[in-house]
Amino acid sequence: MATESSVRNSQLWAQDHPLPFGSKAPAFELLEPATGRKRRSTDLDRTDVLAVYFICNHCPHSLAWEDRLLAIARDFSDSVSSVFIDPSDPVRLLPDGGPAFPEDAPENVAAHAREKHFPAPYLVDPDQTVADDYAAVRTPHAFVFTRAAGLVYRGTVDDNEEDPSAVTTHYLRDALEDAAAGRSVRTPETPLQGCGIKRSADQYPGKRG
Amino acid sequence: MADPVSIEFLYEPDCSSTEVALARLRETCREEAHAGGIAMVEVTSDEQAAALRFPGSPTIRIDGRDIDTSGDGSERFALVCRAYRLPDGRITPFPPKELIRTALRDATRRRSVSLSAGR
Numbered sequence: 001m002a003t004e005s006s007v008r009n010s011q012l013w014a015q016d017h018p019l020p021f022g023s024k025a026p027a028f029e030l031l032e033p034a035t036g037r038k039r040r041s042t043d044l045d046r047t048d049v050l051a052v053y054f055i056c057n058h059c060p061h062s063l064a065w066e067d068r069l070l071a072i073a074r075d076f077s078d079s080v081s082s083v084f085i086d087p088s089d090p091v092r093l094l095p096d097g098g099p100a101f102p103e104d105a106p107e108n109v110a111a112h113a114r115e116k117h118f119p120a121p122y123l124v125d126p127d128q129t130v131a132d133d134y135a136a137v138r139t140p141h142a143f144v145f146t147r148a149a150g151l152v153y154r155g156t157v158d159d160n161e162e163d164p165s166a167v168t169t170h171y172l173r174d175a176l177e178d179a180a181a182g183r184s185v186r187t188p189e190t191p192l193q194g195c196g197i198k199r200s201a202d203q204y205p206g207k208r209g
Numbered sequence: 210m211a212d213p214v215s216i217e218f219l220y221e222p223d224c225s226s227t228e229v230a231l232a233r234l235r236e237t238c239r240e241e242a243h244a245g246g247i248a249m250v251e252v253t254s255d256e257q258a259a260a261l262r263f264p265g266s267p268t269i270r271i272d273g274r275d276i277d278t279s280g281d282g283s284e285r286f287a288l289v290c291r292a293y294r295l296p297d298g299r300i301t302p303f304p305p306k307e308l309i310r311t312a313l314r315d316a317t318r319r320r321s322v323s324l325s326a327g328r
Contacts, residue, residue: 196224
């Protein structure tokens with residue numbers, strides 16, 4: 001009998017099967033609501049370093065870190081190709097028939113990308129197929145790849161989501177600097193703080209056993 | 210003397226706001242000399258969220274009242290992390306300490322007024 005965590009398209013599966021270090025970036029083709037175009041990962045990967053960020057519009061953790069993530073994507077735009085992916089299911093319904101995540105409807109993702117001047121494509125993954133391929137667990141969840149070494153970083157942004165001025169360790173910036181310089185990433189994995197990525201197939205995604 | 214106010218902490222286990230928010234609540238309770246405990250309420254389904262009118266994790270209710278009365282006008286009750294606002298307008302997943310403190314003091318004051326009126 002399959003256990004809950006052995007089922008793909010489950011948040012617990014993703015937690016229990018992190019993408020191994022050294023893996024190549026899983027390929028994807030996803031809609032960019034701001035342009036109405038499908039974007040392929042192979043077309044976005046124009047530098048030696050690729051950063052894939054799972055974020056969303058409804059999660060306060062993601063929103064608290066968002067300006068910093070956008071600044072990082074801008075600051076590293078010469079050496080790092082960045083892409084943002086919203087893995088929320090915009091048609092997930094609540095018991096009253098209303099949408100669970102109206103903020104993540106494609107038109108709202110497009111509006112958000114325009115309003116915040118996203119420096120890189122903001123794509124949608126409404127059935128979490130790509131989130132599963134990356135074993136993304138929370139928003140935000142950052143993945144950094146290099147052509148030479150594959151996955152070199154997975155984790156969070158920094159060590160203080162509420163107060164940017166109180167950050168003492170810039171995990172993601174450090175990882176990108178190391179990756180862009182061809183060095184080993186000093187801290188390859190950091191603990192996640194964020195909203196669980198609800199899989200469409202999960203009824204009670206937060207409940208274990 | 211009035212009974213201590215009742216405090217409920219409603220949370221979704223999958224939202225990682227719980228630890229910081231609960232620590233903040235406990236610290237504020239200590240500072241305000243709150244003598245009662247904190248009732249923990251785990252919310253694990255959208256159905257339960259609807260039944261409890263749970264707008265997101267964490268939600269703190271003192272004597273049945275939500276500590277954040279600002280609201281965003283939405284009536285969504287779901288398994289989501291809840292957004293709060295810092296005094297400068299930035300979004301945070303954690304209830305600000307001053308919000309907790311103000312709600313705690315207001316509830317204590319209401320209890321005192323109610324006790325006086327009943328004498």
